[in-house]
Amino acid sequence: MARDSEPLFSSKNLKLLTDPLNNENPITVQVLGICSALAITVKLKPAIVMTLSVMVVLAVSNVVISALRKSIPPRIRIIVQLVVIATMVILVDQFLKAFAYDVSKQLSVFVGLIITNCIIMGRLEAFAMANKPWPSFLDGIGNASGYGIILIIVAFFRELLGSGTLLGYPVLEKTGLYNIGYENNGLMILPPMALITIGIIIWVQRAKNRSLIEE
């Protein structure tokens, strides 16, 4: 990085960070990493933990692969990438088991499934293999945040409407809605509603940003 005179947060680098939040969102536009996005969004807390885990794994493996990109033989690059990702995921998994055991139990197999989360493989292939470590790091953080935003929006609505709580805190009980006959919508807790919620998010996003509409 020392050789080129580009400032650390030039507009080009900032774009790497902000683009994935909306126009290049990994979930709603690039269609990557859907599996985990759906399964762990019943409650807000696991969704946030998952976002942070993906962010760590994606940023670090982007940097590692980008640093190694000239010495990886192209024929075996997939295996090399998988080994780097798997190592990072094992570290995150052990960390969660040690410091946040109940969340780690809730996430069950989905921590392990970060390995095959297509966002990570996709960004490694598409970005880290062709760019320097610092932009790759920003790209990793940006894409993980884009992923996280969708996760948190979906989890917010599912937890609020499904259980009437936010982060376990009974929000709706305080407003007194239950006294006038409001009831929790049990359907929101069921897995299919995650898909429908994301479908609606896509609808809203594309209605606002016409350039994303598919023909």
Next chain:
Amino acid sequence: MANLFDIFIKSVFIDNMVFAYFLGMCSFLAVSKTVKTSVGLGVAVIFVLTITVPVDYLLENYLLKAGALSWLGPQFADLNLDFLSFIIFIAVIASMVQLVEMIIEKYSPTLYTSLGIFLPLIAVNCAILGGSLFMQERDYQTVWEATSFGLGSGVGWFLAIVGMAAIREKIRYSNVPKPLKGLGITFIVTGLMGIAFMSFMGIKL
């Protein structure tokens, strides 16, 4: 024997990989545009799952689990290599996919060309790794149970993707709101299919 059949039915319908756990969603959404290609990918997934789950089961029970290495001698009895399971499973999957690819290429070039790019893609299909991780979590008793689970999950995934592709082929002719076209409506249809599949949950096995 009845037990094996139960596990099979359970993993096809009740614990369907796509609708109950959303595994293999990426390729499910990307490849379900036509029935023909989705049949190809579905068959490949059945194939790979049926092979990798039992192989990973054997590795788990004779190499990784706490005390699994005791067949080497008493001094290995309290070793626990559990934390290595992710990396071992993914290595098995990647090499199995490579192996399956080579075998198919040698013995059935027509199937090979029709599967095309999907075979290597399967290595990063979360349904495959998910199969092995669920096998580990659910603690199946024998290798046959694990095989039955692998086969069942594969068949469930196959059914889901072929059904989805059939719906998407028809949906092309319907009048969907513009911003919802393509990805959006696919998500919603998958959600509705998921609700339909939930009716199997009442089955007690």
